Amino acid sequence: MSFSHLDDSVPEADWAPVLEGRSRLDLDQLIPPGSGRLVVLSAHPDDETLGAGGLIAKLAAQGTAVDVVVATAGEASHPDSPTFTAEQLARVRRVELRVAVALLAPKATVHFLDLPDGGLARHRTELDAALAAIVGPAAKDTVLAAPWRRDGHTDHDTAGRAAAALARTLGLPLLEYPIWLWHWGRPDDVPENLVRLPLGDAAAAKARAMDAHATQVRPLSGAPGDEALLSPGVVAHFERSFESFVLTRPRPPREVFEELYRTNSDPWQFEGSFYEHRKRALCLAMLPRPHFTAVFEPGCSIGVFTGELAGRADTVLSTDISERALELARQRLATAGNVRLEQGTVPRDWPQDTFDLVVVSEIGYFLQHSELLEVAERSELSLSADGVILLCHWRHPNEGWELTGDQVHDAFRARNGLRVIAEHCEEDFRIDVLARAEMP
Template identity: 45%
Template sequence: MVSFDHLAIGTAEATWRADERINAVQPFDTRINQLIVAAAHPDDETLGAGGLIRWAHENNCDVTVVVATDGEASHPNSPSHTPAGLATLRRREVLNAVHVLNPTAHVHFLGLPDGELRENAVALAAAFLSALDGLPPASGESVIVAPWSGDGHRDHRVTAECVAQVAGVRGIPHFGYPIWMWHWAQPDDVPWNAGRVLALTPDQRAAKGRALREHVSQVHPLSDAPGDEAILSASMHAHFERGTELFFTEAPQNEGKTLPADWFERFYARHADPWGFETRWYEERKRALLMASLPVRNLGRVLEIGCSTGLITAELSERADEVLALDASAAAVDAASSRLAKRPHVSVRQSAVPEQWPGGSFDTIIFSEVGYYLSHRDLAKTVALIDTAMTGDGCLVACHWRHPVDEYPLNGDEVHAALRSVEGWDGIAIHEERDFVIEVFGRRPALSVAQREGLR
């Protein structure tokens, strides 16, 4: 990450305009029918891709803008605005600016903490994937643009990484737009060969200028007091008044990999009960808490992701019409099948999610002690598949160990942050201890147990 001071003068716009390479890169391919614009903060979308959004309006291209944070940390020492007040103000500015550029565009606000996207990366990737899955089918090519991964701002880099994961899952071309690069870099620092330039028409350029002026909190001081200075100085603003927009092709994101099935086979080979499911009071108590958290007596059709040797499966079967239990390990499937052999309404299947996802819908989905074995990308995909498979009045029960394990790609808190970020889900119950967390989710508006019983 590059260190820079946004109040410094930075690289002059004249320096960029004088370099012939800025207009010598390949043209941006506009043979697209659906444009998704990801932004780390309110105003990123206008600064980096305002002209492209306007182009999409003029060419009947569907546009969706996804804003990760509300930008509430833009003025941390402001004496006149609270973070909550800034968040409200900046959401309104985005809506106004996007309306200027493209009145038919859809805007999604994720509301993640400004400056803390690295700590919420799994939630961010899952939210992006959920937003993509909610889009109408495109009649042609789709493209997603996001802050450039090399822009020098941590939130921009994390947004780029999460978008790369999601773009990889969906096979969507991904381009990065620079913002702070224009401020701290010199022309020799730029990977021009990866660049794609969009030449703006006079109308597109004018619309972008009008949209930029809608971000009043960023282009003007909040007040005359120290701490309320404008974020975008006149010298910085000049970079976005030019007649072109630059994008960089982004490579797929490297990440920690989902643990393979043979990892679990080796684990079971060392011990018939490697996690102590059969013997530890910790595990017995946790199962009891999980079962008690289920909000209905009859569980209907149940999907259990990661059944292991079938102890939870057996308890679920007492309250279910049908249970489908999955596990990636052949040893686990053999043990669970033996335990449940006399229960004809229970099926146990060797299956690794998300690649081997079962068809159909389910009233109850159990996602217990498995999410942290998945990569960021596979977790995001799994969460989206769960969302698709859960019935309208169904529920998801998730339970995970909260401490990090070196071999695991994720930890339990990252998994549950991803689950909490799903648009359209409500939390029904949560039980949180230092060691593990159990949460129950349902489709919004989800009913509490008391509401289901008519008690309120």
């Protein structure tokens, strides 16, 4: 999507028939009144007010704790301004943000991440880590809100994807608020799961908060380059009596995989697929020696590859997120005395042992980007002096998951402490074998 804030905005009247009749968002079902927590991620100061100001005000009024996480200071909003430097504009916008949030939720906590405006995509790891730390592990009755991940602005899209990944990992409801969709979009661009939140009295608080973002809704001066960023046509989209959110109710990955194995004991056809047989044979053929002392295989599923690894190792530790998958693996490997099966996820449950073979096969794209980087680091740190890492992943998109197999392999290959000693790449999958950069 390519657009400019200087383009003519879609008239607000054109959106009325598109949004009329959309389902109503029931806040009480998401967060019981007087309890819970709302964490709003904003790419720039003013996104939180434009897209979710009414939501913030309504929940704060009923006693819900509110955190507003601002990824950037919005210093790049007026690159040609003769009045403000980027640093000066950042300071002003931080003040505006605090004033606006106080008008919406006086007790809210504001977190500034100070990542580069326009550069969130390059700082996704820091964004993931900061957001996860703020939300924390105790996420009961927590709702995440963030810019819509298809809004068309690189920072908005990145923030939305980061929130979506964390929501999926923790099993939290996610409310994505469009900002620029209303400026460039067409009726067909509106997601089916878009819901409406009537604002009622919160509309007045939102209007006051929008006005507090003076550098965005009014000119900085009369000089060229100081024009208002948000034209009246754009602002009109946020003066509605309701707000719109793309609602996702993700389930924790463990629940997703438990259900998968309950309905299908071999969901990826490990036993009968020629593709799977051939892929495993190639993986084993690419290993640099016939036998290993200790193997770690996270994400072992029903244990088909585990059994083949057991024939080439003294010990194999295999883990999986799904207890049902492990039950099936235990049945399959009942006579394999050198295999230990445990329930766990990575990187959280990474073992403290040392291994001369770590197998990361078909699991990397189920992780958040920050989790993937931690898995790559832990894989390297777990290697013995002559240890190797075996990577194997499907190369096509996985619906509902952000990462691709190529991105997984690239993350491992980017580590300075690792070098590639064998590689195979074809249309459907790729295999890499990596060793320490200074392998004996």
